[in-house]
Amino acid sequence: MNAGTGTADHEALNRLLKPRTIAVVGLSDTSNFRDYVSPTLDGDAEVFFVHPKHATVLGRPTHPNLTSIGRPLDAIISMMAAERSTLLVEEAAGLDVGGLVCIAGGFAETGADGAALQSRMVTAARSAGMPVVGPNGLGFINVPRRVSLTIASPHKRRPGGISVVSQSGALLSGVAMAAWEHPGCGLNLLISAGNEAVTDLADYVDFLAADPDTRAIGLVVEKIRRPAAFFAAARRATEAGKPIAVLKLARSNRSQQMAASHTGALTGDAWVYDVALRQAGVTVVADPEELVDRLALFEQLDPANWSAVEGLGVITMTGGFASLSVDLAEADGMSIPPLSELEPWVRDNIPGVTVANPLDTTGFGAAIWPEVVRRYATCAESDALLYLHPLADEDESDSTVQLVEEFAKAAQDAGKPFVVTNCSGAPGRFVLDRLPSGKVAAGRGLRPTLRGLQTLGAFVRHREEAARREDTPVPPSTRRPDVATVAVAEGQMLPFGPTLEMIRAAGVPIAPYHLVAAGDDVTGAPFPGPYVVKLADVAHRTEHGAVRLGVTADGLGDAVAELRALAAVHGLPPLVAVQPQVEILGEAFIGVQGESELGPLVVFGLGGVFVEVLQRVGGRMAPLSARDARSLIDEFADAKVMHGFRGRPAWDLDALAEILVAAGRLAVSGRGWIESLDLNPLVFTPDGFVAVDALCLVRAPERRH
Template sequence: MFTDRPLAPLFEADRLAIIGASDRNHYAANIFKNLQNMGFDASRIVPINPGRSEVFGLKTYPSILEVPGEIPLAVIAVNNKAAVSVVEQAGKKGVKAGVIFADGFAEGGEEGKKLQQQLTQAAKAAGLKLLGPNCMGFVSLRAKLGIWGGELPKNLRAGNIGCIFQSSGMMNLVINMGVKRGLGFHVCASGGNEIILNSADYLAYQAECPEIEVIATYFEAAPKEPERFGVALDRAIANGKSVLILRAGRTERAKRNVIAHTGQLAGAAAAWDGFFEQHGAVIVNDLDDLIDTTALFAGAKLRPDKHDRGVGLITISGGDCTLLCDIADQEGVAVPELSPETQKVMVESLDKPTLLGNPLDVEDLQRINAEGFDRCLEKCFQEPKIDMVGVRLNLPETITPASEKLYQRLADLSAANDKRVFVLTRATEPIADVWHERLNSLGLTFTGDYRKSIRALSRLRTNERDRASGRFNPVTRTESAPARPQLGSGVLSYEATEKLLQAYGIALAPAVMTRSAGEAVQAADKLGYPCVLKVTSVDIPHKTEFAALRLGLENRSAVEQAYDEMMSRVREAKPEANIEGVLVQKQIKGVESLLGISRDDQLGPTLVMGLGGVFVEILADVAIRIPPISANEARRALESLKGQKVFSGVRGAPPADLDTLAETAARLSWLAYDLGDDIAEMDLNPVVVLPKGQGAFAVDALLVMR
């Protein structure tokens, strides 16, 4: 073993036993072949099979208990019925880690669930760091361990990529596609049912591997132990690693019968997206996206110090330049205008007075005027506004002397000017394997078609900007926590909710509680017109459903009439309701937003931010974060909304006070954090945001305690 890290017996084992070893055992045979191909010392492999004296040309033992010396790792290639007793024997032997491939456990019905419980108990009793069951295993290039139930590519090479997948089939595909693209891996793990070890353990291990710079992950279900996973994710980001996450099941919605609107909107996928983003992970959309983004991050390396630079694009078609401009704008990638000095060289070389220069169409200049072509390349690489250069030049089926010279020149210019280079294609055009190998050897990253390449580049740039801004630094409290009142359970009264919000510095629209039409008129006179009347009751959480809300009341008689009509209708529609009174509120106008607290079964309280009003469920335009968050993070979330332009001012309206809304969201996040498991739901809808500098006020507040 190379280190003393907790998972070293698994991923760094220098001796192992294959239990169930046989030429006819698919898993065992493939594992032995993989170990051979990767150069693992055969003398350190111990086959276990009670019916054989020799397997794979190696001395075979009837039981692991009869093997002399220490065995750090047990590769358990037996069926589900035999797995429990084998784990028990491994524990007696003092084995530290194990892998189980067999299926037929919790995923296989009630009998399988019982069997998995027995296996879990046996593994815990044995102190076994167990990967699986129901998986294909793992690969560790440094330790030359190909503990993989399928046949690994013979040209699998070591590199800076780690993988953590909940699907073995998906990881198998990514490894094979990665190998074809010349990508190198360090440790790849597919955890299966994760009865002992889970993704938090694998991420914690990879976060400390100096060889790993990019960690590609795939989740079918949410990671177990979110808190530990978040700590491991923070550690990976702090160590300068990029973590890319593809999560399936995004259309699933949490089906909970809750009172507040925000519970209906806070689907599990959105909550986990917020969690991942807060901790610095990059979310991708599909497998192609994962592979392309992994390739760029692995090849380009992170450069947060260059986050404010743009990209230079070089191609051999004017039409390509137009398309690249569109895609770059759509994906938010800066393609800056070049300096006058650079522009002058390109105009002279190409004899085009109207040339923009970025993207640069070099046409057939390489053949017509090699010297001018080289000057264009050199000036582009020397451009101070540019940190990365994307090229779409000729990639013939074989490496010709001319093409070798061209790409060697690009590599030299990259090194001389400290510029990162990626190689694009116009569409999904496969290139010859020899090119993948050669480009990698030159330090040039192949990223594929224009759209995928620019999208991956956008993610890289965004992540670099976030790191440079300190977005992923721990959130610190700037004020002491308010004293926590006794709140009880269920829907809270308006008075209790108001006091709690005020304690956290969350502003409510000016209002007075009244208990007669006369009091309502006096309150309206004091607050000013127009005003709003609301029947307040814990039994009427949504007032519009019971005609318990009247807007735009312009005078005393309107207030008096509205009071009497509302009380009459509410008593008729819900006679059992316990009415606190009628709230008279100053009617304020501005941008309507939503702030709320919901609950995720695994993540606990979540902060929901979005556009508000009566159509909140129809629009469903929300961003979700895990409390607590900073005002900067809240603002970032609000600016990610599809309808965020309303905050900038539309149709002549002034810009809204987004700073105050973000600060309010941050304060609400601390409220959620402090109440923790005691809070069920909270709904501030709408929060009316006034013009810049004038504040934001919660107009309606609903708080439900558990």
């Protein structure tokens, strides 16, 4: 294990998180945490207590130190302060120990002295290949094995297959409480990551991807410290059939600030997390309840009964429930198709009803319920079925029991997700007891259940797509152009000419241009007019009135002279750019962020002022595959301007996708020096797309003129 940089050994983590021998160090009978650890005594692990001052703890004899136990130890928990915990790790490093839990604070989060202690801990753990949960966390709980090496409050937890790792200790308890309220949600491992000094989020996800006891993974994330390792582990989880849902904290930057027209102002860190996680097939959630709801169906349904949920059938007995299901599904971007195959049968058998999906069986439904369920279970257009009804404990009756039993019976050989939900909250015990394991799942109210089905379908589709996807080649790094930069308000800007040549070399078509330096005679451009004439090396030309449109060949000299005079007045670089004025049929915006918290990024939106007025952009982490590029464009499928509008032709979306892929290659190859790069506007002309302007901010030190 490379401590501090991850790659934890699976065998060592398995010993730590599924221990057979445990040492509890520093706990006494007067400790506030004695009752949090004591449930471990009811499990099947052998527990030793270490305390030099107390002969017994929780009725068990103690040992003065680890060495005196004389046994291999799978897991150790330190209940001591930072310095003593560090000494304990150093002692454990010389023994046969699987791993250690450190709950103490006082490490790197407190300053230089704490950082020195943490460095000693990392060095000792690294030398022994020993994972460490924490420090500065709540420890972990293995629910099925009744291992409670934690100071987390002892909330109720039912055993199951959902494992959760949280960088916020308190929210680990929040997830546990939400899981208890969902009758179909059982927990496997609950891990409080703490400072992640030795073992980090990527290590845990990598372990859980291979863990046979984990069926789905929930994460509470403040920061992903090793993005490449984390997303590689997420891919392994996908391959193993284990979905991931992430509750991302620190979202105050989620709103995109549009005050400046460069990519760095468009992309806050929280937004980048959304882009990267969703691109990796990870579901992003807003709170602990949603995290549980999104994963609960994976816990309950056998993978053989999962589907893409592109043909969800909804059956109920009231019009209100049917209508609400459509409204809520549409609000969350989920489709409930009409299932036209069933419409003739519905019209012939249920008086007054013409809509087959969602189906309101009205008062006639109970009499033909077995046939209703059979028809919908075998419908070729439906790949999932939801039964929605008042199903609280108070609703138990012979007729309601029969409805549930017929639904469960139809699920036996259907090979698709069958879900039962109460109209609000969890179904009663009489329902849960009648649901065949792996065949029918219980929801927790309509909207949470629809979200669970949406996540199930999205994961199935992502997994199938990921299995077909070829790795996108990562281009080699390139040096930034060897030219002096220009100081602008946002930082250091690459000059206009070198920027256009750089993007042309990357595969982005550019408009022709002609540069006129200070003192040069204006003898005409090497292409016909009319022209656009502008100060070349100015970041925001419109603010300075530094652009002239529709300039004729005869007026070219006057336009250049005006711009030179303007540059002299405002202290701007005097270089002038001349370009042919093209017919613009549409404008797009493409941005590159050379380095975000999670890596290089490509941003796309409608160009010109639209990106600021609409405050809407999409993004993908780079490099992009052709499939990534098309899916990014598809996020703007509702933008009529791209698909032909008011007599204008539709955009060449294949060419646009190729430009996005080229921008992704540039984002990766220039990540060491590109701060941001904007192609705004990238214009669509009768001859295709061309970049007529670009702004590149670089991180390299300024080179003086």
